[in-house]
Amino acid sequence: MKAVIFDMDGVIVDSETIHIKMKIQALKEYGIECSPKECMAYFGRSSNAFFSDFIKKASADIPLQEIVARKHQLFLQYASDNGAVEPIDGALDLIKELRSKNIPLALASSSVRYNIEWFLKKFGVFDCFDVILSGAELTESKPNPEIYLLAAQKLGIKPQECVVIEDAEAGIKAAKSAACYCIAYCNPAYKDCGQDASAADMRVNSLKDISIEKIMNI
Structure with a gap:
């Protein structure tokens, strides 16, 4: 990938x-x-x-x-x-490690752009992303694959060569419909929320279980 x-x-x-x-x-x-x-x-x-x-x-x-x-x-x-909104454990380290290896990164969120940029800047990872997309600015919402197809296009990389990290059923369906490889983060705190992650290619209970080597060898 x-x-x-x-x-x-x-x-x-x-x-x-x-x-x-x-x-x-x-x-x-x-x-x-x-x-x-x-x-x-x-x-x-x-x-x-x-x-x-x-x-x-x-x-x-x-x-x-x-x-x-x-x-x-x-x-x-x-x-x-x-002041209680915190990053997901392991997320910032993973982003920074991927950036340090010059791996192209995109952010594809359903949130509005202002909120996206506010959080990325708050957590000090805004400059790590080559592409930032807001689903609020697009025609279709996840589970439609539009946002992931556009992210791959803007990165200049085929969707089949992109790994998507998602947590929601709608996002997983969008990633797979775009022909991306999808890793589902199954947050133990939301295990009773009815989210079906079975369509993902890989499922993890912690972002710390995702390594650069694992991603690049997919």
Whole structure:
């Protein structure tokens, strides 16, 4: 394999539970109820996809971009004020080690660009990535393969020669549909969230189990 493409939420940033809380809060402000279980079905997908579905279900007259922007505002406020959002154990070391070996890196996240750049800069790895893509700026959301096909294209490397590191079922399906090799990070903290990682080529319970040698010998 010649390149590595990272998802962000749940792979680099331990943020999935916070995203759920902020989605629920944003919906509540607009008079729509939502449970954590309902949110879990949208792991790895964009906020546009999530809120679009809930607005339709509620037959509500809510501007999509308005509620999406409110959710992102709540999320960043929490991340900035709380200080409890941490990197996934082993993620930063893996990114820096890959960069030190001059392995091309891309970031392909469903989050909005501002949030992506905020976290990458906060953790000191922004400059490690050759390509940074936000699914919020694309036509289709994961599990559509668009974001991974575009990441490979921008890296100048065939999708079949890219390793994708994902944690969500939707992201794994997107990576495999793009013909990438997919490593699923199965976070033990989310083992009861109903995410099916069986389509991945490799599954690990810790990012520390992923070595450069293992990636390059795939």
